[in-house]
Amino acid sequence: MTRPAPKTFTLGEIANQLDARLVGDADLVVRGLATLKDAGSGQVAFLANRAYLKDLPGTAASAVLLHPQHGEACPVSRLELDNPYLGYAALSRLFDPLARRDPAGVHPSASVDPSAVLGKRVEVGPQAVIEAxxxxxxxxxxxxxxxxGADSQIGSGSRLYANVTxxxxxxxxxxxILHSGxxxxxxxxxFAHDGSRWQKIAQLGGVVLGDDVEVGSCSSIDRGALGDTLIGDDVKIDSQVQIAHNVQIGDHSALAGCVGIAGSTRVGRHCMLGGGVGLSGHLTICDGVQVTGMSLVTNSIHEPGVYSxxxxxxxxxxxxKNAVRFxxxxxxxxxxxxxxxQRLDSPGP
Amino acid sequence: MTRPAPKTFTLGEIANQLDARLVGDADLVVRGLATLKDAGSGQVAFLANRAYLKDLPGTAASAVLLHPQHGEACPVSRLELDNPYLGYAALSRLFDPLARRDPAGVHPSASVDPSAVLGKRVEVGPQAVIEAxxxxxxxxxxxxxxxxGADSQIGSGSRLYANVTxxxxxxxxxxxILHSGxxxxxxxxxFAHDGSRWQKIAQLGGVVLGDDVEVGSCSSIDRGALGDTLIGDDVKIDSQVQIAHNVQIGDHSALAGCVGIAGSTRVGRHCMLGGGVGLSGHLTICDGVQVTGMSLVTNSIHEPGVYSxxxxxxxxxxxxKNAVRFxxxxxxxxxxxxxxxQRLDSPGP
Amino acid sequence: MTRPAPKTFTLGEIANQLDARLVGDADLVVRGLATLKDAGSGQVAFLANRAYLKDLPGTAASAVLLHPQHGEACPVSRLELDNPYLGYAALSRLFDPLARRDPAGVHPSASVDPSAVLGKRVEVGPQAVIEAxxxxxxxxxxxxxxxxGADSQIGSGSRLYANVTxxxxxxxxxxxILHSGxxxxxxxxxFAHDGSRWQKIAQLGGVVLGDDVEVGSCSSIDRGALGDTLIGDDVKIDSQVQIAHNVQIGDHSALAGCVGIAGSTRVGRHCMLGGGVGLSGHLTICDGVQVTGMSLVTNSIHEPGVYSxxxxxxxxxxxxKNAVRFxxxxxxxxxxxxxxxQRLDSPGP
Structure with missing residues (x-):
């Protein structure tokens, strides 16, 4: 695959795509996106966090995406939006070079079983393997x-990067979107212990991922023992995450890097697990729970909120010194x- | 590879294979395994944990694997065994579709060095590489x-899933059994530090895995600096585990997901390390030690038991508030x- | 690739290569390296840590690399050096069989895009893929x-082991040196949350690794959102490490296994992070900081030293009992x- 040449847009086109209010030159052509500090001519910057307001007056960007309340302070053309962070997300996708490639078809070095069924415009890269x-x-x-692997199904518009299994x-x-590794x-x-050694329990279940799931590099989602491991719609999983058999993750939850979830635990909808969080097995975590980084959860959580x-x-x-005192x-x-x-027992003065 | 059609067994055959006492119809044909709650007609369920006893009376399974003490409460045919969990393990392997595939031989797209020696019925999948x-x-x-890699040896009956290295x-x-990644x-x-930068120490040792070892997806077992990293027989290693150079793991030990073990540490036999446990380097952990999830062990352990x-x-x-107080x-x-x-120093009342 | 036969050296050649003072037979031929305890005839051992001084008198090595202060106690030929650990590192590289292989060229099963530019003596292994x-x-x-991947650049002398992406x-x-996986x-x-679901932010930045970087097996270094993730010169990264987008790691820092660093955090030069350490996002860690194993750092560190x-x-x-009290x-x-x-309020005795 070759990266296509960067795409260009006029500010008018961008305002249209993002449903933003443009104050400035609609015909100005821009070719990329950068931070307020790094942006140069021909680039759009954005202000989504007050901490960067100090970079606004001196920006060299050709235009800035921001909330109307900061419009007056902007020294260049601007695109006003109620949620500039969402606007930045949309703009980043406009400029994504991977978003507009022509499908390359099935590479001659790929190994595709004749019984596999491929939809329209499918691309299978070099050395890839599609089983029966x-x-x-x-x-x-x-x-x-x-x-x-055999008999697996991958829904339309999905992308597996290189070396996914x-x-x-x-x-x-x-x-x-499944990332490499x-x-x-x-x-x-x-495994069942027979008194002297381990006897394997064949893992006969599967894994079901909903729509719009992203899985980061080198993460593992294990198949169920009986029944399936279930990942809901719009669940976002970062790199180096381990999800054990028969775990269930509710829709719209997000798991940061290095999270580990033991077997059969159910995580609710709209949950957020910080980096390195560990959940013991067979727990129930209700909807709307946030757990901060590297926390260990050994009991079910029945009330939304932040835990640490x-x-x-x-x-x-x-x-x-403190660890010894612990x-x-x-x-x-x-x-x-x-x-x-003793104090209570002692006679009053 | 295609998944073969599910295999079927009569209850009589299963009783025979598991050495279980059958109470019910020996000719009844079953084609799968499920939980008491999920099982339907044609499936066998099992009761290995009292917590699920409540699901027994209403089960729709065709037969249940259980301890004789619960036989009377079983509404359908039953297979009685002293250890129903071990029975479940054996039954799961009977129904494992991967257990009875015909070997597919060496795929034409695989790259096998002519000097490699392959035993009988060996299967080498598409795009795999076997070095000299x-x-x-x-x-x-x-x-x-x-x-x-070159000169490596893999014992009979071993299986490497896709994208193992x-x-x-x-x-x-x-x-x-080595899982993908x-x-x-x-x-x-x-590395040795020369006062200004790192000098690499070539890692000249190897890795030796005993018999019946399983390694989960995306886990790493590093080669020794001098001498080998040693993994004993019947050691079970979950996903996302890191085992550093010259570690030794005794027979029958089990390491859950995300465990990390630093260099030269020796773990005894029949140890169990919970998810995310970390062991510092150069420690000795005696036989029969269990460490609970996400614990950090920085000193050797000389007495069997549970640590946290x-x-x-x-x-x-x-x-x-509490973390500040810590x-x-x-x-x-x-x-x-x-x-x-002060209390002791103060005069009595 | 085949491992070449082990190389042999005379003690005189080794003394010359390591700039060590030889006391013994310069013509003695050795063919390998081992610990004082394990070394036999034809092997060189080393003493770099007083803990192993007890193994010196009884060693069966043909020669020992050590500090001059231990020269008299050495029963065999010796190579004296002020820093025997550095000497061991250099010696290990002399004996490294991978260091002196002839490049095998581009394997016929590899897929190399015609637009790729390959330097001299480049080796591309079986089933590898080099994009446009x-x-x-x-x-x-x-x-x-x-x-x-497309348009990537890899500097001279670099080695990617199998199944790197x-x-x-x-x-x-x-x-x-990039290890497998x-x-x-x-x-x-x-991702930006739109009130009901996640909107992807395309990650438009890249990753830049300096010279002499090593990355362990199954580690992840993510590309920047805008701008690049930057890994300095001589940075050593162990296995199972997660480095998030826009992180910066200063020259000569070392990260042990299972470290996780959240987005946009900057780690200084000559830092050392122990196994399993977690750094929150958007922190600044100054030069010369060490963090001990499995510590969580949630605030910036502005003073060199050891943290836990x-x-x-x-x-x-x-x-x-103690955890409940916490x-x-x-x-x-x-x-x-x-x-x-109360004590202060109470009248004096």
């Missing part, structure tokens, strides 16, 4: 070296209670 | 896109001691 | 199944203050 019984919807892109019998919805449908971690565990970093010398914490609490009791 | 000097035992399956000079025992034998993390660290999640507002913990303990001392 | 517009410097080795538009310096340039995790968080593992029964910590501290106040 696979169904690929319209406009699906399978990157170089990716493998789609989808096991057999996996169902993926429409417009999925991610693995969908490997065996869950299931752990302790923040401090200088090692200070930490050593090991004495129960004893310290008992000593405190004893003192309080 | 490799030995593959009988019944080995190498998945699509997997790479086996085995470096050069790695030794893998019999009946191994796992990497066996990459360089350990070894960290703090469980709580509401963020509550957590913030930073004052040593000072709080000293203030408490001072109060106690 | 790629530039590979002299002596670059691309392992089997690796994919280099480099996305489009990535720039990698000279002498890089690592992914450079996948999309950063960027968390609590070490203890027996689970003890831990349970949840009461703020309340305990308040009770302590109350007692102190």
């Amino acid at each position: 019984g696979v169904t690929l919807g319209d406009d699906v892109v399978i990157g170089p070296g990716s493998v789609v 989808v096991y057999h019998g996996v169902v993926i919805g429409q417009r999925a 991610c693995v969908i449908g490997a065996d869950g971690f299931g 565990s752990g302790t923040g970093a401090m200088k090692n010398a200070q930490w050593r 090991k004495q914490l129960d004893e310290l609490a008992k000593r405190l209670s004893r003192l309080e009791k | 000097g490799v030995t593959l035992g009988d019944d080995v399956v190498i998945g699509p896109g997997s790479v086996v 085995v470096y050069h000079g790695v030794v893998i025992g019999q009946r191994a 796992c990497v066996i034998g990459a360089d350990g993390f070894g 660290s960290g703090t469980g999640a709580m509401k963020n507002a509550q957590w913030r 930073k004052q913990l040593d000072e709080l303990a000293k203030r408490l001691s001072r109060l106690e001392k | 517009g790629v530039t590979l410097g002299d002596d670059v080795v691309i392992g089997p199944g690796s994919v280099v 480099v996305y489009h538009g990535v720039v990698i310096g000279q002498r890089a 690592c992914v450079i340039g996948a999309d950063g995790f960027g 968080s968390g609590t070490g593992a203890m027996k689970n029964a003890q831990w349970r 949840k009461q910590l703020d309340e305990l501290a308040k009770r302590l203050s109350r007692l102190e106040k």
